[in-house]
Amino acid sequence: MLVILSGVAGAGKDTIKKELIKRLSVVDTLPSFTDRPQRPGDVPGKTYNFVSKEEFERMINDGELYEYNIHHNHYYGTSKKLLNEKINSGKVIVKDIEVNGTENLVKILKDEIKVVTIFLRVEKEELKRRLEHRVDKPDSQEVQLRLDRFDYEESKIDMYDYVIKNDDLEKTYQIIRTIIEYECKKNRQ
Numbered sequence: 001m002l003v004i005l006s007g008v009a010g011a012g013k014d015t016i017k018k019e020l021i022k023r024l025s026v027v028d029t030l031p032s033f034t035d036r037p038q039r040p041g042d043v044p045g046k047t048y049n050f051v052s053k054e055e056f057e058r059m060i061n062d063g064e065l066y067e068y069n070i071h072h073n074h075y076y077g078t079s080k081k082l083l084n085e086k087i088n089s090g091k092v093i094v095k096d097i098e099v100n101g102t103e104n105l106v107k108i109l110k111d112e113i114k115v116v117t118i119f120l121r122v123e124k125e126e127l128k129r130r131l132e133h134r135v136d137k138p139d140s141q142e143v144q145l146r147l148d149r150f151d152y153e154e155s156k157i158d159m160y161d162y163v164i165k166n167d168d169l170e171k172t173y174q175i176i177r178t179i180i181e182y183e184c185k186k187n188r189q
Contacts (some may be wrong), residue, residue, distance in 0.1 A: 001187055002087065002113055003180060004105065005096040007120035008153045009072070009146040010127045012166045013096035014047075016120065019173045020094050024180070028091040030083055031058065032101075036074035049079070067104035069175070072145060078105060087113055092180055099156040101132070114187045118176060119160040124150055 005013045020027045031046060035053040044050050052057070056075040059065055068077030078101065085161045086093045097105065102117055109115050127150065157163050164177055 001092050001180075001184060002083075002105075002109065002115045002161065003092060003094045003176075003183075004102050004115065004117045005094060005120060005176075006033065006099055006102050006153075006160065006162075007122065007158075008127055008150050011120040011122045012169070012172070013120055015169065016166070016172055016176060017094050017096050020176065020180070023173070024092075024177065026092050026184075027094055027180070030078070030086050030093050030095045032076045032095070032097065033065070033068075033079055034074055034076045036076075049082075056078075065084060066108050067101050069098065069100045069104070071098050071100075072142070072149075076101065088150045089183065097116070099153050103156070103159060105159065114183065116162075116179065116183045117160040118162045118164060119181065120164055120166040120172070121154075121157070122165070126167070 005017060007013055009014075017029055021029055026181045029046075031048050033051055033056060035051060035056045036048070038044065038048075038050050042048060042050075047131075053075065059077065059079075063076040064080060066080050066083060068075060076098070077095060078095070078097070083093070095174065106115055106117065127146075163171055164175055
């Protein structure tokens, strides 16, 4: 089963994903490929698979990606090979991805595997506060770029199975854990 976490940049997708992996042995992750520069705290192969723009474009041309998109001026994409390997491991794969990537993956995979989509919501003012206090310290132009995308991302929430207001880490974790348990049980029936 593939669980997709989406939401605007700063909504807490990565934090929730880390908690799920840490606390649920059945959960694993699938990092996207990207050509964006590595940031402090990034671990290649864990947070993202970092490649050059040229390598990413080669992957596109060779059909190695289920989906890809340009997001905040950088390529992001999902490897066919890595996703298939992870799904075949029998674990629940949790992937954080933006709304266009979610839409593409659901279209492509819906008949092959169980895909559960979750959108994490956060108030715009809270989002601005989170972005300004991130460890990687985006500049004001980067913060504005992400805030400008807020309404677009929010306009896509109807395509998600679940929408959760992420204002409390433990509460959000518990809700998503319950969703995963429910969907796994439903998938086995």
